[in-house]
Amino acid sequence: MIDALTVTVSVTALLLAAWCGFAVYRDQPTKDWHFVGMAVVTLLVLVQLVVGIVQLARGEEPHDSTAIFVAYLFGATAAVPAAGFLSLSERTRWGSATVTAGSVVLAVLEVRLFDIWGGAGA
Amino acid sequence: MPDTGNTGPTAQAPGDSAAGARARLGAGPGRLLLALYGVFTVAAASRSAYQLAVQFDEAPLAYALSALAALVYAFITVSLARGGETARRAATVCCAAELLGVLAVGTWTLLEPSAFPDQTVWSDYGMGYLFLPLVLPVTGLVWLRRARRS
Numbered sequence: 001m002i003d004a005l006t007v008t009v010s011v012t013a014l015l016l017a018a019w020c021g022f023a024v025y026r027d028q029p030t031k032d033w034h035f036v037g038m039a040v041v042t043l044l045v046l047v048q049l050v051v052g053i054v055q056l057a058r059g060e061e062p063h064d065s066t067a068i069f070v071a072y073l074f075g076a077t078a079a080v081p082a083a084g085f086l087s088l089s090e091r092t093r094w095g096s097a098t099v100t101a102g103s104v105v106l107a108v109l110e111v112r113l114f115d116i117w118g119g120a121g122a
Numbered sequence: 123m124p125d126t127g128n129t130g131p132t133a134q135a136p137g138d139s140a141a142g143a144r145a146r147l148g149a150g151p152g153r154l155l156l157a158l159y160g161v162f163t164v165a166a167a168s169r170s171a172y173q174l175a176v177q178f179d180e181a182p183l184a185y186a187l188s189a190l191a192a193l194v195y196a197f198i199t200v201s202l203a204r205g206g207e208t209a210r211r212a213a214t215v216c217c218a219a220e221l222l223g224v225l226a227v228g229t230w231t232l233l234e235p236s237a238f239p240d241q242t243v244w245s246d247y248g249m250g251y252l253f254l255p256l257v258l259p260v261t262g263l264v265w266l267r268r269a270r271r272s
Contacts (some may be wrong), residue, residue: 067176071168083157090153098157105161 002117004053005048010110012041013080017103023096031077032089038084038099045077045106063118072113077104136245145270147205155265158258159199165251166192166243173240181240187227188242191255194220198262214266221259224248228256 016037023030030038052073056062061070083102087095148156151213170188178185194216201213231238241250248255 065176067172071172075164075168079161082160086153088146090149092150094150094153097151097154101154113213121223 002048002051003043003114005051006110006114006117007014008078009041009044009048010107012028012044013103013106013110016041016080017107020096020100020103024093024100027093028096029091029093030084030099034096034099035084038080041103041106042082042084045080049073049077062116064116069113069116072109072116076106076109076113079103079109124142141259142184147210147266148202152202152265152269154263155258156199156202158254159195159202159262162243162251162255162258163192163195163199164197169243178242184238184240184242184245187244188216191220191223191243194223210266210269214263217259217266220255221263224259 016034019037020030020034023034052069055073056066079102080099083099083105086098086102089095090098130203146152166188170185170192173181173185174189198213198216198220200218201209223249224244227244231242231245238245243251244255247253
């Protein structure tokens with residue numbers, strides 16, 4: 001469950017990064033549709049947060065330390081909303097660049113989460 | 123809305139109002155820089171907090187350096203967000219210190235790996251972080267210089 005979610009979140013995060021990267025290329029700020037995209041990614045990471053916490057509550061343990069797993073889980077949840085918030089008050093291409101960076105950071109965090117949880121069922 | 127900010131901050135006389143100066147450091151390209159410094163503050167701070175709390179004895183030097191890096195990142199993030207000439211100068215000093223830190227610790231980890239049983243944010247010139255710890259201070263210094271000239 002968590003592995004599938006991690007992959008889904010990574011892929012959508014990279015799509016969002018590419019989309020906002022395109023806005024940077026076209027010299028545009030983030031628009032309403034970009035914020036819809038951010039909302040979708042945020043929804044997915046929120047689901048991931050809940051699933052992660054439920055898994056821990058059921059007594060399943062990450063391969064690495066639980067504290068690190070929880071820290072990455074919250075970091076991943078915050079990345080895109082924080083970038084979106086920053087882009088709200090930066091109505092230039094650099095606002096879009098910020099969201100691109102936030103999405104890439106999220107994708108990297110997902111890879112780390114995957115490793116910390118123990119890879120493919122390890 | 124057309125972009126006007128890609129040539130750096132708009133020209134303003136020195137000693138301008140704090141609000142004008144405030145808009146400068148964290149606006150335009152500075153916004154991206156601010157976001158990245160924010161990410162590194164959180165990354166370095168949580169990493170060092172965990173390591174110092176749980177496994178300090180394993181590699182005290184590495185963990186202390188990570189904590190130092192976190193402080194420098196936090197300071198630069200706050201300076202960029204606040205803006206103003208004082209913050210710009212302080213951030214310049216910190217970016218320079220950061221660059222020296224990355225170069226020194228990076229070289230140190232390559233020459234004497236035994237001193238570092240565990241990684242720091244600045245190990246191997248920040249290789250574990252896509253070399254961003256090396257790229258950020260250089261970009262930061264360029265950006266802060268530009269902010270002064272205009």
